[in-house]
Amino acid sequence: MVRGIRPFVEGRRAIDFKGCPTHCRPISILPPCADVFHKIQNQVVTTVGRMGKRIVLEFSNRLSLVIEPRMTGLVLMSHPPDTTHLRFELKFSGRRQFNSIWFWDRRGLGTVRLFDPDQRENALGKTRLGPDALEITEAQWRERLGRTRRAIKTALLDQKLVAGIGNIYASEILHRARIDPQRCADSLNSNELKRLAVAVRSVLELAIELEGSTLGDGTYRNALNKPGQYQNEHRVYMRDGEQCTTCNRATILRMVQTQRSTFHCSYCQKWSGWLIE
DNA sequence: ATTAATGTTCAGAA
DNA sequence: TTTCTGAACATTAA
Numbered sequence: 001m002v003r004g005i006r007p008f009v010e011g012r013r014a015i016d017f018k019g020c021p022t023h024c025r026p027i028s029i030l031p032p033c034a035d036v037f038h039k040i041q042n043q044v045v046t047t048v049g050r051m052g053k054r055i056v057l058e059f060s061n062r063l064s065l066v067i068e069p070r071m072t073g074l075v076l077m078s079h080p081p082d083t084t085h086l087r088f089e090l091k092f093s094g095r096r097q098f099n100s101i102w103f104w105d106r107r108g109l110g111t112v113r114l115f116d117p118d119q120r121e122n123a124l125g126k127t128r129l130g131p132d133a134l135e136i137t138e139a140q141w142r143e144r145l146g147r148t149r150r151a152i153k154t155a156l157l158d159q160k161l162v163a164g165i166g167n168i169y170a171s172e173i174l175h176r177a178r179i180d181p182q183r184c185a186d187s188l189n190s191n192e193l194k195r196l197a198v199a200v201r202s203v204l205e206l207a208i209e210l211e212g213s214t215l216g217d218g219t220y221r222n223a224l225n226k227p228g229q230y231q232n233e234h235r236v237y238m239r240d241g242e243q244c245t246t247c248n249r250a251t252i253l254r255m256v257q258t259q260r261s262t263f264h265c266s267y268c269q270k271w272s273g274w275l276i277e
Numbered sequence: 278a279t280t281a282a283t284g285t286t287c288a289g290a291a
Numbered sequence: 292t293t294t295c296t297g298a299a300c301a302t303t304a305a
Contacts, residue, residue: 107285
């Protein structure tokens with residue numbers, strides 16, 4: 001998402017911020033849209049970045065607009081699919097190919113917040129989010145996973161433990177690392193931790209390169225409203241009942257852990273105790 | 278027609 | 292303290 005909007009947004013001056021149309025139930029936008037508009041109008045976007053799964057637009061007056069898309073939020077440079085689920089439009093000055101960011105969110109679980117520079121650190125910063133999934137070291141994995149007895153799959157989804165892994169990639173990562181999703185996080189041996197650290201990087205880097213996963217019902221789209229391609233690389237996610245293409249020995253299973261689906265291969269990810277690598 | 282599922286997070290309870 | 296549950300919401304498939 002960040003890569004998709006950055007070239008069209010950095011260096012541009014905000015001239016309008018409009019909230020929901022009247023028929024659209026307002027999502028969580030803080031402060032209210034009118035205040036956001038007054039605080040960022042005529043400010044230039046200095047950087048487009050992210051913290052974990054959140055998109056951060058920083059303005060020349062040091063305010064940060066933080067978008068948290070959650071399940072179905074899309075950050076678009078082109079017009080959204082419909083106006084029913086449009087949550088805000090941010091307009092820029094000048095006449096170029098794209099002149100607005102649209103935030104479109106079908107379920108409306110997403111949030112949008114504007115932070116002062118001093119709030120930023122506490123409110124969304126490192127005290128609340130764990131180390132980024134693309135940066136975290138093997139030593140950090142050992143230290144942080146060693147402090148929880150939850151299932152490893154559940155631990156990977158905890159943004160305070162590590163920031164940036166969601167439900168699809170938790171399953172894909174554990175399959176790649178050949179780790180049973182139900183294993184206690186603090187029971188992973190050194191080889192398993194090593195495999196996990198490598199799998200997190202390789203799965204996420206390829207997924208980012210391929211612009212994410214657009215499943216059958218097709219919720220996720222990139223900034224130009226085009227589908228991603230990582231769904232073609234899925235080895236387990238939404239493939240329950242199919243033969244595992246990695247081992248050709250077992251069927252992909254689906255189970256529920258802390259109210260979320262987990263997919264895994266019972267052969268590739270067989271619980272192997274502390275002895276076997 | 279219900280029910281359960283869906284790239285998520287958080288408060289409040291166990 | 293840590294971990295689990297339900298709710299916020301819209302839409303679709305079983």
